[in-house]
Amino acid sequence: MVMSLELLACAEMTEADRRAVAAGVSGAALMEAAGAAVARRARELWPAARRILVLAGPGANGGDGYVAARRLAERGLAVTVAALVPPERLSGDAAFMASRWSGAVTPIADADFGAADVIVDALFGAGLSRPLEGAAADAAERANASRTPILAVDVPSGLHGDLGAPLGRGPVVRAAATVTFVRPKPGHVLLPGRTLCGALTVADIGTPEAVVPSLGVATFRNRPALWSGALPRPATDGHKYRRGHALVWSGPEFMTGAARLSAFAAARVGAGAVTIAGAPAALRVHAAHVSAIMLAEAVDADGLEKLFGARRFASAVVGPGAGPGVEAAARAALDGAESAVLDADVFTAFAGRPDELAAAIRRAPARPVVLTPHEGEFARLFPDLTDGSKLDRARAAASRTGAVVALKGADTVVAAPDGRAAIADNAPPTLATAGAGDVLAGFCAGLLAQGMPAFEAAAAAVWIHGEAAAGFGPGLIADDLPHVAPAVLARLLGAPKDS
Numbered sequence: 001m002v003m004s005l006e007l008l009a010c011a012e013m014t015e016a017d018r019r020a021v022a023a024g025v026s027g028a029a030l031m032e033a034a035g036a037a038v039a040r041r042a043r044e045l046w047p048a049a050r051r052i053l054v055l056a057g058p059g060a061n062g063g064d065g066y067v068a069a070r071r072l073a074e075r076g077l078a079v080t081v082a083a084l085v086p087p088e089r090l091s092g093d094a095a096f097m098a099s100r101w102s103g104a105v106t107p108i109a110d111a112d113f114g115a116a117d118v119i120v121d122a123l124f125g126a127g128l129s130r131p132l133e134g135a136a137a138d139a140a141e142r143a144n145a146s147r148t149p150i151l152a153v154d155v156p157s158g159l160h161g162d163l164g165a166p167l168g169r170g171p172v173v174r175a176a177a178t179v180t181f182v183r184p185k186p187g188h189v190l191l192p193g194r195t196l197c198g199a200l201t202v203a204d205i206g207t208p209e210a211v212v213p214s215l216g217v218a219t220f221r222n223r224p225a226l227w228s229g230a231l232p233r234p235a236t237d238g239h240k241y242r243r244g245h246a247l248v249w250s251g252p253e254f255m256t257g258a259a260r261l262s263a264f265a266a267a268r269v270g271a272g273a274v275t276i277a278g279a280p281a282a283l284r285v286h287a288a289h290v291s292a293i294m295l296a297e298a299v300d301a302d303g304l305e306k307l308f309g310a311r312r313f314a315s316a317v318v319g320p321g322a323g324p325g326v327e328a329a330a331r332a333a334l335d336g337a338e339s340a341v342l343d344a345d346v347f348t349a350f351a352g353r354p355d356e357l358a359a360a361i362r363r364a365p366a367r368p369v370v371l372t373p374h375e376g377e378f379a380r381l382f383p384d385l386t387d388g389s390k391l392d393r394a395r396a397a398a399s400r401t402g403a404v405v406a407l408k409g410a411d412t413v414v415a416a417p418d419g420r421a422a423i424a425d426n427a428p429p430t431l432a433t434a435g436a437g438d439v440l441a442g443f444c445a446g447l448l449a450q451g452m453p454a455f456e457a458a459a460a461a462v463w464i465h466g467e468a469a470a471g472f473g474p475g476l477i478a479d480d481l482p483h484v485a486p487a488v489l490a491r492l493l494g495a496p497k498d499s
């Protein structure tokens with residue numbers, strides 16, 4: 001099984017295939033290995049299954065299906081191929097593999113979906129170019145309705161490998177498991193694709209090792225290997241300000257909780273010092289709750305500017321529970337702090353004016369800035385960025401603003417202006433709890449304060465956030481997240497060395 005970070009878009013997958021063939025591996029050998037991996041996985045998952053129905057489509061995905069059919073029949077299983085197009089209409093390697101299948105072939109309309117123990121879905125893979133319709137749509141719907149477990153080849157048919165969603169309004173197969181090849185695609189990780197795939201495995205099909213690195217892939221699964229090298233480690237001779245001083249802008253007295261969540265999060269993830277800045281009435285509320293966190297008076301954005309003028313802040317968070325004056329406070333942070341995390345109310349304040357926010361960000365292009373909108377805030381800020389996948393939209397927003405964008409949700413995408421992007425799949429649904437976003441903004445700011453580059457900091461913050469929630473389990477509230485983050489960090493940083 002392949003364990004790796006890269007996610008290959010369908011076009012990159014096709015190119016990987018082409019380069020593998022150019023390097024001397026035949027297309028038929030790739031297809032044979034792909035079909036064999038599918039057959040292996042079917043036997044591993046359903047060792048007691050005896051009757052297999054293979055749904056074979058018109059392209060190479062169908063070719064993989066014919067290989068799997070042959071391999072399973074060789075093991076003594078009763079295999080029927082239900083063909084979307086007659087085998088004689090196939091071409092290339094798929095035609096060759098169909099010619100090597102000597103078992104039963106039935107037109108798909110006549111197939112008995114309920115009579116199988118397992119259905120292998122080899123209708124369409126990376127070549128899906130329009131929504132399923134006609135006989136293919138019927139087959140997908142009948143397969144789903146049969147309640148027979150489905151093993152999808154490459155992707156569940158109807159699911160687009162880049163989008164993580166069906167094309168248009170077409171139906172999509174709901175698989176119990178999916179075997180893909182070489183590397184996963186974004187659509188295996190983005191929702192709803194991740195759910196539709198069931199248990200995903202990635203098979204090595206003999207693609208030469210140099211091929212994937214030669215593609216210049218910029219989309220990754222959000223895993224520690226992507227950013228752990230940049231994770232801050234306290235220096236032996238460090239002091240608190242060298243570890244980074246983070247500032248959190250507080251809203252008025254009845255909205256202070258969000259800022260406190262961000263502040264605790266920044267501190268727990270390792271910022272050396274954290275200050276909450278706000279109006280005196282708000283600070284009085286904070287004072288009743290905090291000890292290690294410092295408080296500084298800033299009645300409005302002018303006050304905030306003075307604070308930035310008076311001392312160095314390695315990062316600032318503006319947005320959580322910010323209330324009125326948030327736009328000016330965001331502008332002050334973008335001008336005065338060494339890095340900034342903009343969240344929540346900032347996106348409402350700049351609704352429909354992303355270019356003004358971008359201009360404020362680009363006044364200092366080298367300053368790391370992270371934006372952390374959820375889908376609703378994203379739609380408010382970028383009403384015209386509606387096309388493509390969540391990955392495409394986050395990338396477009398990053399390139400437009402010059403900031404790293406963490407587009408939140410169960411499949412949070414972190415995208416950098418240079419085109420890199422990471423998709424998270426580790427957040428449990430218990431993270432959907434009020435204030436969790438404020439904590440995420442604080443984690444980002446705490447890592448930025450310690451000098452971690454913005455893309456890595458945002459990706460690490462998102463991953464740590466998800467792990468912390470998963471580790472806590474049921475009953476999670478946002479206040480718990482900063483407290484469980486140290487256990488996640490301990491795992492990441494490794495136990496201290498013994499003497």
Ligand SMILES: NC(=O)C1=CN([C@@H]2O[C@H](COP(=O)(O)OP(=O)(O)OC[C@H]3O[C@@H](n4cnc5c(N)ncnc54)[C@H](O)[C@@H]3O)[C@@H](O)[C@H]2O)[C@@H](O)CC1
Nearest residue numbers: 030031034059060061124125126127128129130131132154
């Ligand atoms: N990537 C790799 O390294 C390898 C890929 N292989 C397989 O090759 C597949 C891709 O093969 P193809 O590019 O032939 O693509 P597919 O087999 O997914 O299907 C492509 C064919 O279906 C047609 N088509 C697309 N959408 C349709 C729709 N909704 N209704 C009717 N017809 C439709 C296309 O015009 C094309 O003729 C992968 O998914 C994988 O299963 C393997 O054979 C081996 C190696």
Ligand SMILES: Nc1ncnc2c1ncn2[C@@H]1O[C@H](COP(=O)(O)OP(=O)(O)O)[C@@H](O)[C@H]1O
Nearest residue numbers: 408409410427428429431432434435436437438
């Ligand atoms: N279904 C879900 N599964 C996993 N994580 C989720 C889910 N829904 C939301 N989240 C995460 O929870 C956090 C919620 O943040 P946000 O919407 O800003 O809430 P709040 O404003 O209350 O803090 C985000 O990090 C988001 O990615």
Ligand SMILES: [K+]
Nearest residue numbers: 121124155157
């Ligand atoms: K498929």
